[in-house]
Amino acid sequence: MLQVRTTRATLKAPARTGVRWDDLxxxxxxxxxxxxxxxxxxxxxxxxxSLPVTNLATAAPILEWYSGRWEIEVFFKxxxxxxxxxxxxxxxxxxxxxxxxxxxxxxxxxRTTSSAEKVTIP
Numbered sequence: 001m002l003q004v005r006t007t008r009a010t011l012k013a014p015a016r017t018g019v020r021w022d023d024l025x026x027x028x029x030x031x032x033x034x035x036x037x038x039x040x041x042x043x044x045x046x047x048x049x050s051l052p053v054t055n056l057a058t059a060a061p062i063l064e065w066y067s068g069r070w071e072i073e074v075f076f077k078x079x080x081x082x083x084x085x086x087x088x089x090x091x092x093x094x095x096x097x098x099x100x101x102x103x104x105x106x107x108x109x110x111r112t113t114s115s116a117e118k119v120t121i122p
Contacts, residue, residue, distance in 0.1 A: 001033070001034045001035060002031055002032070002033050002034075002043065002063075003031070003032045003033075003034055004029065004030070004031050004056055004059050004063070005029075005030045006027060006028065006029050006030070006053045006054060006055065006058075006059050007027070007028050007030075008025070008026075008027055008028075009025075009026055009027060009028040009048060010023050010024065010025050010026075011023060011024040011025075011026070011048075026048055026049055026050045026051075027048070027049050027050075027051065027052060027053040027054075028046060028047065028048055028049075028053075029045070029046075029047045029049065029053055029059045029062050029063065030045070030046050030047075031043055031044075031045045031047070031059075031063055032044050032045075045063075045066065047062055047063070047066055049062055
């Protein structure tokens with residue numbers, strides 16, 4: 001079971017000499033898994049967003065978006081480590097476009113698995 005709470009949040013601007021920044025207002029979504037599967041770490045997220053979040057219905061998309069983060073992390077790890085995209089000569093468009101096409105073709109259709117599961121909100 002996932003316990004979800006929401007609240008308004010204000011991040012205080014840092015104090016800097018000669019610079020004045022405004023505080024940043026938004027919302028916080030707190031998600032905590034009460035009974036995780038045996039051997040698994042419980043979900044314990046504190047997410048900050050500029051989107052208005054006042055109840056479970058508005059918090060659900062935020063949680064679902066964040067649950068996809070691990071797949072994005074793995075994708076970029078494959079690009080950097082497996083495809084070595086950082087070594088491609090990407091300074092100009094005529095060099096960049098063919099290199100990225102080869103890289104995206106090699107990663108397309110590749111599905112990775114991880115211990116992180118997507119959160120589904122009923």
